[in-house]
Amino acid sequence: MSKVKNNAATLLPEYPPCQAGCPINTDVQEYVRQIAVGNHTSALEAIMKINPLSAVCGMICAHPCEDECRRKDVDGAVSIRALKRFAVENGSWPEVKKVETSRPEKVAVVGGGPGGLMVARELAQMGFAVTVFERTAECGGAVASYIPHYRLPMEWLRRDVAQVAGLGVEIKTGTELGKDFSIDDLAKDYQAVVLAMGLPVSRAIPIPGNNAKGVMLALPFLHDAKFNGFKFEPGRRVIVIGGGNVAMDVARTALRCGAKEVKLGCLECREEMPAFEWEIEEAIDEGVEMFPGWGPKEITLDGSGNITGLEVQECLSVFDEQKRFSPKLGDTCQLVDGNTVIFAIGQGNDNLSYLKEFGIELTERGIIKFDARTLQTTRPGVFACGELVFGPGSAVKAMSTGRKTALAVKAHLDGVPFDADKVEQFTTFDGLSATTIEKVKLVERVSVPLLDAKTRKTHFEHAETGYTEQMALCESRRCMDCAAGAECIDELCAVCLTCLRTCPYGVPSIDENGIFTIRNVECQACGLCVGICPASAIRFRNYYAQASLDRLEEAVKSAQQNGPAAVVFCCSYGAFAEQSFLEYLNNGRPANLAVVRVPCVAKVEVVNMLQALELGAEAVFVAGCEQEEECSYRDVAKWAGQRVMRAKEIIAELGLAQERVEHLNLAPDEVRNFAQTAESFLAKAKNVAEIGGGGESK
Amino acid sequence: MIVGERKPLQEILKAVEKYEKVLVLGCGECVTVCMAGGDKEARETALAISLARKKAGKAVEVESHTVERQCEFEFLESTRKGVEAADVIVSLACGVGVQTMNMHYQDKLTLPGINTTFMGLPVQQGVWMENCLGCGNCVLEETMGICPIARCSKSMLNGPCGGSQYGKCEISKDVDCGWNLIYERLEKFGKLDALAEIKPPKDWSTTHSGGPRKMVREDVKL
Numbered sequence: 001m002s003k004v005k006n007n008a009a010t011l012l013p014e015y016p017p018c019q020a021g022c023p024i025n026t027d028v029q030e031y032v033r034q035i036a037v038g039n040h041t042s043a044l045e046a047i048m049k050i051n052p053l054s055a056v057c058g059m060i061c062a063h064p065c066e067d068e069c070r071r072k073d074v075d076g077a078v079s080i081r082a083l084k085r086f087a088v089e090n091g092s093w094p095e096v097k098k099v100e101t102s103r104p105e106k107v108a109v110v111g112g113g114p115g116g117l118m119v120a121r122e123l124a125q126m127g128f129a130v131t132v133f134e135r136t137a138e139c140g141g142a143v144a145s146y147i148p149h150y151r152l153p154m155e156w157l158r159r160d161v162a163q164v165a166g167l168g169v170e171i172k173t174g175t176e177l178g179k180d181f182s183i184d185d186l187a188k189d190y191q192a193v194v195l196a197m198g199l200p201v202s203r204a205i206p207i208p209g210n211n212a213k214g215v216m217l218a219l220p221f222l223h224d225a226k227f228n229g230f231k232f233e234p235g236r237r238v239i240v241i242g243g244g245n246v247a248m249d250v251a252r253t254a255l256r257c258g259a260k261e262v263k264l265g266c267l268e269c270r271e272e273m274p275a276f277e278w279e280i281e282e283a284i285d286e287g288v289e290m291f292p293g294w295g296p297k298e299i300t301l302d303g304s305g306n307i308t309g310l311e312v313q314e315c316l317s318v319f320d321e322q323k324r325f326s327p328k329l330g331d332t333c334q335l336v337d338g339n340t341v342i343f344a345i346g347q348g349n350d351n352l353s354y355l356k357e358f359g360i361e362l363t364e365r366g367i368i369k370f371d372a373r374t375l376q377t378t379r380p381g382v383f384a385c386g387e388l389v390f391g392p393g394s395a396v397k398a399m400s401t402g403r404k405t406a407l408a409v410k411a412h413l414d415g416v417p418f419d420a421d422k423v424e425q426f427t428t429f430d431g432l433s434a435t436t437i438e439k440v441k442l443v444e445r446v447s448v449p450l451l452d453a454k455t456r457k458t459h460f461e462h463a464e465t466g467y468t469e470q471m472a473l474c475e476s477r478r479c480m481d482c483a484a485g486a487e488c489i490d491e492l493c494a495v496c497l498t499c500l501r502t503c504p505y506g507v508p509s510i511d512e513n514g515i516f517t518i519r520n521v522e523c524q525a526c527g528l529c530v531g532i533c534p535a536s537a538i539r540f541r542n543y544y545a546q547a548s549l550d551r552l553e554e555a556v557k558s559a560q561q562n563g564p565a566a567v568v569f570c571c572s573y574g575a576f577a578e579q580s581f582l583e584y585l586n587n588g589r590p591a592n593l594a595v596v597r598v599p600c601v602a603k604v605e606v607v608n609m610l611q612a613l614e615l616g617a618e619a620v621f622v623a624g625c626e627q628e629e630e631c632s633y634r635d636v637a638k639w640a641g642q643r644v645m646r647a648k649e650i651i652a653e654l655g656l657a658q659e660r661v662e663h664l665n666l667a668p669d670e671v672r673n674f675a676q677t678a679e680s681f682l683a684k685a686k687n688v689a690e691i692g693g694g695g696e697s698k
Numbered sequence: 699m700i701v702g703e704r705k706p707l708q709e710i711l712k713a714v715e716k717y718e719k720v721l722v723l724g725c726g727e728c729v730t731v732c733m734a735g736g737d738k739e740a741r742e743t744a745l746a747i748s749l750a751r752k753k754a755g756k757a758v759e760v761e762s763h764t765v766e767r768q769c770e771f772e773f774l775e776s777t778r779k780g781v782e783a784a785d786v787i788v789s790l791a792c793g794v795g796v797q798t799m800n801m802h803y804q805d806k807l808t809l810p811g812i813n814t815t816f817m818g819l820p821v822q823q824g825v826w827m828e829n830c831l832g833c834g835n836c837v838l839e840e841t842m843g844i845c846p847i848a849r850c851s852k853s854m855l856n857g858p859c860g861g862s863q864y865g866k867c868e869i870s871k872d873v874d875c876g877w878n879l880i881y882e883r884l885e886k887f888g889k890l891d892a893l894a895e896i897k898p899p900k901d902w903s904t905t906h907s908g909g910p911r912k913m914v915r916e917d918v919k920l
Contacts, residue, residue: 496731501823534736535726535764607738610745614752650742653707654750 013426016482018080020428021068023400024118026050028065028080029484033544035083036476037599038577044091047084052121052164053114053395055156056143058085059464062276062394070432070482076445078478085464086472093159096166102127105413108190109133110177113141114395115386116196117164118402119409124167126410131170131190133181138173139164141198141386143395146222146246148253149460178350183358183382192409195368195377195384196402199347199392205241209299210343214307218242218250218344225253232258232340239310239336240264240288241296242344243273248280250344251288255457262288263336267315267327269293282463285453291336295329299341310336349388373419375401375408383409429483429521436522439505441634446475473577477632484542485525488518492537499529499538504634526633527603531643548572548598549608555594556615562591564689566681567612569604570623572597574630575671584674592685593678600624602636609647609661618685619660620647623677626665637665660688699728699819700792701826702735702812704743711750713809714786717758720747721784722811723777723799724764725791732826734812735790737764743790743811768795774802781806834904834911840897842883847900849876855897 018028027046034043047054061081069077107123109116112134120130138144139161143152165171175181177197186193202217204210224230232238238259240251243266251264264283266273270292273280284290294312302308314330352362359379361369369378370389377384385405386398404420411418432440449465450456456463467475486499486507495516500508508518508529518529520541527545530538540546552567559565570576576597585595594617598604601624612620624640625631644663652658662684670677704710714720722744730736744762751758763780766773768791781787781803788811789796799808816828831848837855838845847853851861851869857877861868865878884890902908 492726492737494726494730494736496733498733498823534733534738535730536737536741605738607741607745610742610749614745614749616752650707650746651749654711654746654753656749656753 014483015426015428016484017068017070017428017431018065018078018482020426022065023394023397024050024403025424025426026065029479029481029542031087032078032080032083032476032479033481033599035087035472036479036577037572037597038473038579038582040087041091043083043087045094047087048094048163051396051399052117053143053157053160053399054084054163055088055160056114056140056152057081057396058088059152059156059462060143060147061396064394064396071478071480073431074437074440074480075442079445079448079475082448082464082467083472083476086467088156089466090469090472093163096163098166098168099124099127101129101168103129103413105129105191106131106189107192107194107409107413108186109194109196110186111135111141111196111198111386111388112139112144112161112171112173113196113198113386113398114143115198115388115398115402115405116141116194117161118399119194119196119385119406120169121164121167122403122406123409124164124169126406128410128413129168129170131172133175133177134171134173135176135197135200136173139171141395141398142200145200146219146226146249148222148226148249148256150252150256150456150463151249153462178352178354183355183360183379187381191381192413193382194405194409195382195388196386196398196405197350197388198398199349199387201348201350202343203346203348204343205296205345207296207298209301209307210341212299212301212305212307212341214340215299216340216342218246218342219347221342222246222249222253225257230257232260234258235260236340237338238262238340238342239338240342240344241310242266242346243268243275243292244344244346245275245279246347247344248275248283248288250342252283252286252457254340254342255286255288256460259340261338263291263338264288265291265294265296265310265312265336267293267295267318269315269318272318282450282453286457287453294334294336295327297333300335307339307341309338310341312336347387347392373421374412375405375418375420376412381412383412432480433519433522436505436507440480440524441632443474443478443632445478446471469578473574474630477573480632481523481525481542483521483523484544485520485523485527485540486518486529486538487520487541489537489539492535494535494537496534498532498534502528502532502639504528524633525599526636527600528633528635528639531603531605531639545599545603548596549603552594552596552608552612553615555596556612556617559592559594560616564618564682564685565592565594565616566619566621566678566685567594567596567617568621568623568678568681569596569598569601569608569612570621571601571625572599573632574625574627575666575668576625578672581671581674588675590678590682593682600631600633600636601640602633604640604643606643606647606650609644610650613651613656613660618688619662619681621681622661622663624663624665625671626667628665657688659684699731699817700794700814701732701816701818701828702729702792702814704734704739704790704812705810707743707746707750710743710788710809710811711747714747714758714788717785719759719783719785720744720761721777721780721787722747722760722762723768723780723787723789723791723808724762725768725789725795726764726766727768729791729795729812730764732820735792737762740764740790743788747788768792769798771798771802774799778803831905833900833902834908835901837897837900840892841880842887842889844876844880844883846876846880849874849879851876853900855900 031043031046063081065080066077106129109120109132112132120132123130140157202219236259238254251262254262295315297313298311300308314332316328316330320326361378385401408418507522510516609620641663647661648658722740724737724740740762744760748760787808789808790811792814796810817830818828821827833847862875867873867875
């Protein structure tokens, strides 16, 4: 019987829940980790590698990743979206390099929204020549046309689009399918066509009064407000119908357009409102008055046809037992005062009947007939993606359909079969166990700073101000690096149980059958077990911890060329991740000071310290952080201290001065003033070197 | 398990003084578990030797390697290349492992890098305690599961002696009196009358006193 459970890998990639929850599977852990160590450009690279609308997502993504973040069961999900924005604003944007066209086929993408841009980027990167045909003046789809400036300043969208264009994607704006060109026109020049026109038409409800002057539709209103400087006449009292995210945009935009008051009603009760909770709260803070749980019955008019209000009827329930939309209305009615009504109850597609003559069939409801496995319409070589065929959803969801469609197009042009259900498969894992949740150190989520509600509702400036460096460094450290940490190398493990006794989180355990296992998915990646394992049988699943220590030899050799060298193993987080410190390391550091940044000094082993001395360093310092209560990990100073003590014992036995290895807990200000701290390190190294032969034992 | 502790580094350094290529060989079993001679200790010891020799200006090539279990000839094959490249081997296994190495690689000298101390258990993380002497004739059934041979400083069969004070042995206040422990456990089980029975002198011929011991199982021999 094997005493160690064999955690055999599956053939499918395993993503942490955040990455699995992201429709385009962005490597969330990687970019959050890079922010935590101050590498904001690397963070941005990790985001951009996957996402053609990185900045847009940094500002407005619906962040389903956060819904899956396992920290939500501890003390609130990591604020991933806000961290993405931080990377977007603080990383250096790469120069875009044009991708050489390596394929003879050309692809036309109709619609430059998130789905279309994703298709275009993916295909361009595969070597296809791609042209995007955009109806409006600029790409971005609903993001460009309707998302208000206060949520997304246009410059960020434009930067994203420029990245796609920079790859060599040709973008033709102001040209519309069905008016300026037909499918057959495209078919002459392009070997594949992708339809990604989205759902650009606002719907209304057929209730009495809905044609009155003063009744508006959400999308035209948002567009007018965004691009044409629309302002209400004085005294407009606006009633918004709808409880989704667009309704929130409409209500908040109405305030900014000078409405005297804004009320918002919807069928759903407050808890069932489909808009994101934070959108609802921000709207309420700005003064939008909500009356959820009422259905519109009639827009009431006076004798001159002016709106006097909206009669609403109590809504008892919205969904039937099968969770289908089937509102049940009660008898109670009331009149909501107002003189303007805006419908924000959902979007539909344009009239697409012009497609029928080109072999693209529509359903009875006027939607494109579509094979969800081949992602093709009824006309071979014509594909569709995004909201147009998958229905309303977030930008990132549309992008995910775009990415699959790009694969489908490639398969079609390669002449190979394609099944959308069989691509991009992966596994993930469940939430943390209750016993681990109890042990994780609590660190409060850093709330995303917003302009004061009274101020922000008066203008269209970006409402959210974004994290400061300090905030981003704190928030990114809340990531628990799910399953990136300790992994048992079964063939080396002696089952000594040292890790089981050392781990502060109870991750190594013995199950009811007496089988020992390191439950990797519960690991918090502190690394204490790696350092103490006597069999070298624990490694990190992710490269980053080992990669940092692998730098030691090169760092020491380089430092030695410039005089007696001192090595500092220092933490990579907190003050050690601030740009000023990194600037010092890169440009201001004395050349004979080797600095090895490790993801927590708990990961520095006695072997590493001895190795530094053996390589020729005169002095070795393990520099952690004094503020242990702010560290995400437990027991770091204790273990770092004990390892240094062990190293001292060993070198003392060899007749070397014990002072050649020291453990320090630096206060943040000592880190910020590292030049001075470093002087003392180097003075010690010089002293040791002068004593000769590496310093005699006293 | 077998517990050991690394020899003083100066002793190891003196032993390898004349050699220029040293292999430090760890063992993946007991000495790994008691943190005396596993892979990590082997790497530490190798680095320590190298560091000391550099300091002395007498360079040395030191490699380290760890085998699954040094007291099995078959496992030792995995380190043959390292053994052949080395002038001398420092084994961090127990004395059994060191001897197995010397038996298997008769042309190379394997030196002990640890002192094999006792058979025992980790009573807490970082603290190991002796509790079996391997006497070859177990009496635990008579002493409530507490060994009077290993845990009484005098290995008495009829204890405690007059040196038992407040539950501690007269040799040190840090050492529990084994017989006091036996007494407490007998009392807990209501079996104190067992103490009235005088045990005859132990037959020590089953211990090492009877010469090197050997065990044969005919049914599993090849």
